Amino acid sequence: MSDDCETVALHALAAEFRAFRELMDERDRRYDERDNANKEAARQAIAAVDRANEKVELANKEYKAGANEWRDTVKDLVGRMPTRDELDRRIHVLEEKIADLRESRSQEYGGDAAMLLARTTQRWLIGLVVTVVLGLVAMLLKL
Numbered sequence: 560m561s562d563d564c565e566t567v568a569l570h571a572l573a574a575e576f577r578a579f580r581e582l583m584d585e586r587d588r589r590y591d592e593r594d595n596a597n598k599e600a601a602r603q604a605i606a607a608v609d610r611a612n613e614k615v616e617l618a619n620k621e622y623k624a625g626a627n628e629w630r631d632t633v634k635d636l637v638g639r640m641p642t643r644d645e646l647d648r649r650i651h652v653l654e655e656k657i658a659d660l661r662e663s664r665s666q667e668y669g670g671d672a673a674m675l676l677a678r679t680t681q682r683w684l685i686g687l688v689v690t691v692v693l694g695l696v697a698m699l700l701k702l
Contacts, residue, residue: 636698650688657684
């Protein structure tokens with residue numbers, strides 16, 4: 560009977576070992592599946608990052624091309640605009656001419672007529688300056 564008990568015990572132990580082996584094999588299979596799924600997810604994430612990076616690089620190239628074009632346009636406009644010193648000289652010449660006209664008109668028409676003419680001239684000068692300033696602002700806003 561002792562041999563039978565040992566045989567039964569060995570069979571029980573072998574059955575338990577097989578069950579344990581099956582459990583371990585099942586867990587190994589699940590770990591492999593999970594590992595493969597993680598690897599696939601990581602591969603897809605890297606591919607998505609690469610695609611996004613390509614899109615960003617393309618957008619950056621387009622932005623730089625547009626910025627260069629805008630910069631060239633601004634340089635061209637600035638090159639065609641008069642400098643501040645040039646405008647100051649022109650305004651000074653106009654002011655001198657206006658002063659000369661005021662003096663000649665005041666001598667010609669007298670005090671009241673000269674005042675009326677001076678106001679009119681002043682309004683024209685203000686209108687001219689405002690027109691020049693608004694023209695410059697409009698040119699800058701077109702950029």
